[in-house]
Amino acid sequence: MRTEVSIGVPGAIGPEAVRVLAPRVEAAGFTGLWLNDTPQGDAVTGLAAASAVTTHLRLATGVVPIDRRPAPALLEDLRRSGVPEERLTLGIGSGQLRRGAVEAVGEAIRALRDGTAAALVVGALGPRMRRLAAEHADGALLSWLPPEAAFTQAAELRRMGSDTQGELPRVALYARTIVDERARPVLEREAAQYASYPAYAANFARLGIDAMDTVLPQDGDLAAGIAAYASAVDEVVLRAITPTGSLDDLLAFVDAAAAQRA
Incomplete structure (x- = not known):
């Protein structure tokens, strides 16, 4: 089965920008739209x-930190929002919790x-969180992994x-993905930031x-890069890194990624 490919963007772009972006993502044939949940978005x-401007696009959070947004508050927000649960993948993570993180996510x-009734996935970095995702959620969201490590961790999760x-x-x-070389400095800064955590x-x-x-x-070939994950994961989320993060940049990213993944 062909690995599904989705688009991920910051929730901070705001709902009005999402209303413009989401139909473009759906029309381009991507499986879903993942939004990072942050204090700014x-x-x-x-x-x-x-959901109001698409018909079948999968809608996903990547991920909601439970230390900032506990489950009761998140459920209330979902009820208020009217997001269709049958299209929703609810990604959650431990956020800044250091002690008792696995137990809190559980x-x-x-x-x-x-x-x-939304599908539940866990942002899982370490082995204990991956086990929790495999045993009690519907799946896991992995991040910052090369294909060989993704294959190993996905096999472990499935087992x-x-x-x-x-x-x-x-x-x-x-x-993390770029389709425009002008975005490379932004990508390098983001990589350095995560490496500092x-x-x-x-x-x-x-x-x-x-x-x-x-x-x-890697090596300038997006299609080959996606294909390298095909035997490992069910869905590759292209987390869009663009020169400025503007709506125009994100729309251009969707168009270029759709053309390059073919």
């Missing part, structure tokens, strides 16, 4: 705007299971999910990789 509000999964739930968890992967720095060291080893395209 509410992913749920953005996805509500996207509690959030249980609360969300009782309150929404654990099959052992405990009797079904395979869905595995999606965020891949202790948890990511430790993960890169464990894997023996550099953050820039995980970005697309």
Whole structure:
């Protein structure tokens, strides 16, 4: 089965920009639109705007940090927003929690299971969080991984999910992507920023990789870069890195990515 390809953008672009962008993403044949949830950009509000102007585009949050937005508040926001649950993938993560993160995310999964029919995925960096995703959620969202590491972690997730739930968890992967060389300095700054975070720095060291080893395209070929993940994950999310982050840049990204992935 062909690996699905989606687009990821910051929720900070706002709902009005999402209303313009989402139909372009759907028309270009991408599976879904993932919105990062940040203090500057509410992913749920953005996805509500996207749902109003699309018919089948998958809508996803990547990811909502539960330390900032606990499950009860998130459920209330979902009810208020009217985002269609049958099209929603709700990605959650531990945010800035350092102690008890896995347990807190587990509690959030249980609360969300009782309150929404949306698919639940967990932003999973370490092995304990991946096990939680495999055993109690519908899947995991991986990030900052080269294809070989994605293959290893996805195989581990599927094995654990099959052992405990009797079904395979869905595995999606965020891949920072440029389609315009003018965006390379932005990409390099983002890679350096993540490499400065202790948890990511430790993960890169464990894997023996550099953050820039995980970005697309490698060697200038986006289609080949996506294909390299085909045997590993169910969905590749092209996290759009553009020269300015403007709506015009993001629209151009969608068009160029659609042309280059063919």
